[in-house]
Amino acid sequence: MDKIIVEVCAGTHCTMMGAMNIMDAVASLSEIRKDMEPCCEVEVRPIKCMDLCKNGSQGPFVTVNGALVERAESDAVMAAIMQHCSGHRKAGE
Template identity: 30%
Template structure:
């Protein structure tokens, strides 16, 4: 099971975390037995807005996460 934690705290939400969450949840619908998506309040790197949005795919932390990169990281683990 691939675990995806998406920070939905204030900094991350301001720079697109909710849109990212929507896209990853859509991917989860395609692979329901392989992906679990969690909304988290903070991944402890919010002190610098340049890090936002933050996503953790399994144990890999992605800063300034973009949808295409996150989906790519998830798909690498599915295959």
């Protein structure tokens, strides 16, 4: 089974801009997706500040298998997860 790792920055800026809500939303939506596409497992984890907000970029910052999503919202993160899901890609072909 593929594992998709979603890392959510839990620094002050990102938390204030809704990082925790993204974590909750992605975790709960991933539960539903697991039934639809059992090929992938999504693991959501908070990580320490990525320091990206210091250079003027806007959070929340989320990486999906290492690919960065800036100004993340839960739907953008879910879209990135679906791109990384092999079963979903095949179904779309």
